[in-house]
Amino acid sequence: MTDLLIRGGLVVDGTGAPARTADVAVGHGRIEAVGDLAGLTAARVVAAGGRLVCPGFVDVHSHSDLALLSNPEAHSKIRQGVTTEVLGNCGLGVSPLPPQTDAAALRAAVGFIDVDPALAWPWRTLADYQETLAAARPAVNTLSLVGHLPLRAAVTGFADRPATPGERARMSDLLARALDEGAAGLSTGLIYAPACYADEAELTALATVVARYGRIFAWHLRDYADGLLTSVAQAVRVSEASGCRTQISHLTAVGRRNWGTVAEALRLIEAADADVRADVYPYLAGSANLSQLLPGWAHDGGEPAMRARLRDPRVRDRIRAAWAGRWWAWPDVLVEGRPLGGEDEALDLIAEHGNGVAMVAFGRSEDDLLAALAHPAVVIGSDGFALDPDGPTGRGTPHPRSYGCYPRLLHHYVGQGRLTIEEAVRKCTGAPAELLGLSGLSGLLRPGAAADLLVLDLETIEDLSSFTHPHRYPAGVDLVVVNGTVVIDDGDHTGARPGRVQRPLMEVTT
Ligand SMILES: [Zn+2]
Numbered sequence: 001m002t003d004l005l006i007r008g009g010l011v012v013d014g015t016g017a018p019a020r021t022a023d024v025a026v027g028h029g030r031i032e033a034v035g036d037l038a039g040l041t042a043a044r045v046v047a048a049g050g051r052l053v054c055p056g057f058v059d060v061h062s063h064s065d066l067a068l069l070s071n072p073e074a075h076s077k078i079r080q081g082v083t084t085e086v087l088g089n090c091g092l093g094v095s096p097l098p099p100q101t102d103a104a105a106l107r108a109a110v111g112f113i114d115v116d117p118a119l120a121w122p123w124r125t126l127a128d129y130q131e132t133l134a135a136a137r138p139a140v141n142t143l144s145l146v147g148h149l150p151l152r153a154a155v156t157g158f159a160d161r162p163a164t165p166g167e168r169a170r171m172s173d174l175l176a177r178a179l180d181e182g183a184a185g186l187s188t189g190l191i192y193a194p195a196c197y198a199d200e201a202e203l204t205a206l207a208t209v210v211a212r213y214g215r216i217f218a219w220h221l222r223d224y225a226d227g228l229l230t231s232v233a234q235a236v237r238v239s240e241a242s243g244c245r246t247q248i249s250h251l252t253a254v255g256r257r258n259w260g261t262v263a264e265a266l267r268l269i270e271a272a273d274a275d276v277r278a279d280v281y282p283y284l285a286g287s288a289n290l291s292q293l294l295p296g297w298a299h300d301g302g303e304p305a306m307r308a309r310l311r312d313p314r315v316r317d318r319i320r321a322a323w324a325g326r327w328w329a330w331p332d333v334l335v336e337g338r339p340l341g342g343e344d345e346a347l348d349l350i351a352e353h354g355n356g357v358a359m360v361a362f363g364r365s366e367d368d369l370l371a372a373l374a375h376p377a378v379v380i381g382s383d384g385f386a387l388d389p390d391g392p393t394g395r396g397t398p399h400p401r402s403y404g405c406y407p408r409l410l411h412h413y414v415g416q417g418r419l420t421i422e423e424a425v426r427k428c429t430g431a432p433a434e435l436l437g438l439s440g441l442s443g444l445l446r447p448g449a450a451a452d453l454l455v456l457d458l459e460t461i462e463d464l465s466s467f468t469h470p471h472r473y474p475a476g477v478d479l480v481v482v483n484g485t486v487v488i489d490d491g492d493h494t495g496a497r498p499g500r501v502q503r504p505l506m507e508v509t510t
Helices: 103-109 126-136 148-155 165-180 200-212 228-242 261-271 303-309 313-322 343-356 366-374 401-414 421-428 430-435
Strands: 002-011 020-027 030-035 042-047 052-055 057-059 082-087 141-147 185-189 216-220 245-248 276-280 286-289 333-335 358-361 378-380 453-456 477-482 485-489
Touching: 002 453, 052 421, 057 430, 082 477, 103 148, 103 303, 103 343, 126 141, 141 148, 141 165, 148 165, 148 185, 165 200, 185 200, 200 216, 200 228, 200 245, 216 228, 228 245, 228 261, 228 276, 261 276, 261 366, 276 366, 303 343, 313 343, 366 378, 378 401, 378 421, 378 430, 401 421, 421 430
Parallel strands: 002 042, 002 052, 057 082, 082 141, 141 185, 185 216, 216 245, 245 276, 276 378
Antiparallel strands: 002 020, 020 030, 052 453, 286 358, 333 358, 453 477, 477 485
């Protein structure tokens, strides 16, 4: 007798292979068999006729580093079918925090992911952070990238200047230690201070360390607007120079005058003499700190210095001048679900709240999104957080991707015939697991794989989270199983928290 038997579902296994009707047996936390399992008995049988059975979604682009400590049930992620989250994206990491780091300054710098101000940060190393996370027992599996911001905060502080060769070596040492401890790779966020002050020599030095471990380097590019292609070219160049596998984060082109450049960016990726891929989420708006719109020099010295500077009318004039050719229109920038009135309101908000103001910015094209979604090198990542509408993380008006990314892909883009179900599932499961360099069966619905799997109703699946009312769970996610334990049962959270802190396979070359 096995633990769980899912009978008669339409199985899509995450490889891109055609869907087929089959039974799935789960026991001892693993998938035991897939096929015609008539005659097999189980402690629990789920009739899945007419429904989709697929691997759990591997969210390669998550910012739940702190959210999961506050919301270990991982409500907004697990309820859309995410069973693994890759933390630490966009350079916005929370470790390592060696003694010389000004932890308060780093916390302000990564304000975008600081969703629960009541949380303590008791860790120093990445291993310490992962211990804290494991003790919180999240419902989802996690992997962690090392953020470029903590590396720079530890070594160069918050000054607007490139690192010296000695400082590059010290950052490389910190990075290597975190990779030894099991980090999945490195991420940078070249719009976020102090990572935005890094030059290409620094990026190449860090990429070379990542390459030695065979891990991934995820890039929030310096510019997704007028400089998109230059920025993609830089990531490709660093990847080629270092041999580092590279993931371009949330590939998009912002600002109407840049529409159409995503196809050109994809051609640069294809032409790369290196393994370069990208992630994307299926929305026509992005989200980041409002302060990210400021020119880099305005962040010199960290958040308190930036806020003080914004009270100086001459500084405001310089920023207004820098904004003269901006790609965005103010009414397309929402704060708390409301369009901004103009630059004065934006500057006042940043001066008052620093990096703690999140914006949602429109200005993307559906054609660009479709080009990214259709490309085989592009996988899905939510760029969101695990939020709980009833807890401290349920405040404000965040981007709806934290609740609806994956159901939106299935309802809107598969539903309209833009992607096949097999390809969509591959982009959410097998492809991101492969990008991360996880073991062969990760992200697949195959005998022997960890039993992270979903039963979805494709007739009713839909994201119900909107830009004005984001804190809403999707419809159509019937059953979510993590490591063989049912977490979402008939659409409701069972309270189970069976996730594991995962580390990539240890393969180090010297
Ligand atoms: Zn991100």
